[in-house]
Amino acid sequence: MSTRTASAIPVASRVGGFTYAIRNIVMEARKVEAAGRKVRYLNIGDPIIFGFRTPAHMVEAVERAIRDGHNGYAPSVGILPAREAVAAECSSRGMPMSPDRVIITSGTSEGIELALTTLAESGDEVLVPTPTYPLYTAVLAKIGAQAVFYRTDVTRGWQPDIDHIRSLVSPRTRALVVIDPNNPTGATYPLDTRRALLDIADTNNIPLLADEVYADLAFDGPVAALAAQNADAPVITFSSLSKAYLAPGWRSGWMAVGRTARLDDVLAGIKKLADGRLCSTGPMEYAIVAALTGDRSHQATFRAALRERALLTHKRLNAIDGISSVMPSAAFYAMPKVALPHGVTDADYVLGLLRATGVLCVYGSGFGTDPADGFFRVVFLASPTELSTIYDLIADFTQDFLAGRRR
Numbered sequence: 001m002s003t004r005t006a007s008a009i010p011v012a013s014r015v016g017g018f019t020y021a022i023r024n025i026v027m028e029a030r031k032v033e034a035a036g037r038k039v040r041y042l043n044i045g046d047p048i049i050f051g052f053r054t055p056a057h058m059v060e061a062v063e064r065a066i067r068d069g070h071n072g073y074a075p076s077v078g079i080l081p082a083r084e085a086v087a088a089e090c091s092s093r094g095m096p097m098s099p100d101r102v103i104i105t106s107g108t109s110e111g112i113e114l115a116l117t118t119l120a121e122s123g124d125e126v127l128v129p130t131p132t133y134p135l136y137t138a139v140l141a142k143i144g145a146q147a148v149f150y151r152t153d154v155t156r157g158w159q160p161d162i163d164h165i166r167s168l169v170s171p172r173t174r175a176l177v178v179i180d181p182n183n184p185t186g187a188t189y190p191l192d193t194r195r196a197l198l199d200i201a202d203t204n205n206i207p208l209l210a211d212e213v214y215a216d217l218a219f220d221g222p223v224a225a226l227a228a229q230n231a232d233a234p235v236i237t238f239s240s241l242s243k244a245y246l247a248p249g250w251r252s253g254w255m256a257v258g259r260t261a262r263l264d265d266v267l268a269g270i271k272k273l274a275d276g277r278l279c280s281t282g283p284m285e286y287a288i289v290a291a292l293t294g295d296r297s298h299q300a301t302f303r304a305a306l307r308e309r310a311l312l313t314h315k316r317l318n319a320i321d322g323i324s325s326v327m328p329s330a331a332f333y334a335m336p337k338v339a340l341p342h343g344v345t346d347a348d349y350v351l352g353l354l355r356a357t358g359v360l361c362v363y364g365s366g367f368g369t370d371p372a373d374g375f376f377r378v379v380f381l382a383s384p385t386e387l388s389t390i391y392d393l394i395a396d397f398t399q400d401f402l403a404g405r406r407r
């Protein structure tokens with residue numbers, strides 16, 4: 001064997017900067033499972049693995065599309081009926097939209113990647129919340145752009161710090177990321193905050209990337225489009241069938257580019273990049289039509305289930321000595337804080353919890369918080385009975401951990 005064939009094949013350096021804690025931590029869980037302990041996976045926001053079911057009419061739409069032979073490549077922007085349905089959906093939420101400004105994507109994730117890749121050069125800056133959904137930082141690392149973090153304030157229910165955002169805008173700022181309703185905090189933003197965010201985007205001519213994948217999952221009912229407060233601000237919105245339509249594995253979503261002519265070149269750039277990946281999953285595009293034009297009664301049931309779990313989570317976590325947690329108002333996440341002793345990190349706590357109890361959460365630093373701050377994210381999609389058992393385990397472990405016995 002020559003030395004050339006024996007040596008390891010190098011990996012591009014950009015891979016080093018790409019981290020996604022929600023999946024990375026599963027490696028640790030597998031070790032715990034291999035050692036014979038049952039693991040309760042609270043790391044990933046997938047309603048299907050907790051028993052929630054995709055609406056039947058969406059499944060039928062995909063079946064029918066496959067049987068009717070819609071198995072070829074779709075147009076790279078997506079089929080017209082799906083784009084029309086998305087445009088009507090955006091417009092009804094207060095963001096006037098035409099189908100030619102909609103692109104059907106492989107989930108919100110692909111839309112985010114297309115937008116960031118179109119907007120940011122290597123060395124450019126993108127304003128990202130802390131804590132954040134980690135795909136943003138991962139994609140920015142991949143394209144060599146800089147994530148510049150703005151605070152969301154736990155003492156004010158995880159609201160974004162508007163003055164901090166304003167202070168971070170620079171000539172290199174290429175986008176402002178807003179996740180509302182939010183993962184990982186479960187916060188929704190009031191109208192004056194939304195207006196202020198739009199004003200920053202509008203006056204500085206910075207595209208606001210509005211991640212609205214949880215818009216239908218606010219416990220009090222669907223929230224309006226962020227752009228509804230200023231339809232001429234430069235906003236690109238993203239959503240999908242993954243969360244509110246209970247079909248995350250279908251990888252089916254959309255992005256819609258706001259009506260301002262300032263975004264026309266960006267729209268053309270996104271379409272150009274979209275050509276290169278041919279199309280999103282074709283048969284599932286028919287399910288977008290079925291989802292957005294059909295019966296949504298499953299959402300009311302889902303929201304009620306989420307509110308019940310959120311209340312239980314809030315009550316049980318706050319009853320634990322050393323833990324405090326803000327009540328979420330949407331989605332299926334809470335971001336509690338454990339008061340860690342000096343020198344101990346959130347990963348120490350989360351990995352200790354996993355090894356001692358089999359309960360798998362994600363440490364806050366995986367979402368960009370300071371490891372010493374002791375945040376961790378809980379996914380509360382499990383049944384209330386299962387969650388109760390989980391919170392018993394967290395309570396016992398935390399008591400021991402903070403007493404120093406398991407450090």
Ligand SMILES: Cc1ncc(COP(=O)(O)O)c(C=O)c1O
Pocket residue numbers: 045106107108109110133179182183211213239240241242248252253
């Ligand atoms: C805030 C946020 N954005 C985007 C995504 C990705 O969703 P999709 O399945 O639509 O790609 C998620 C998934 O958890 C998310 O929480």
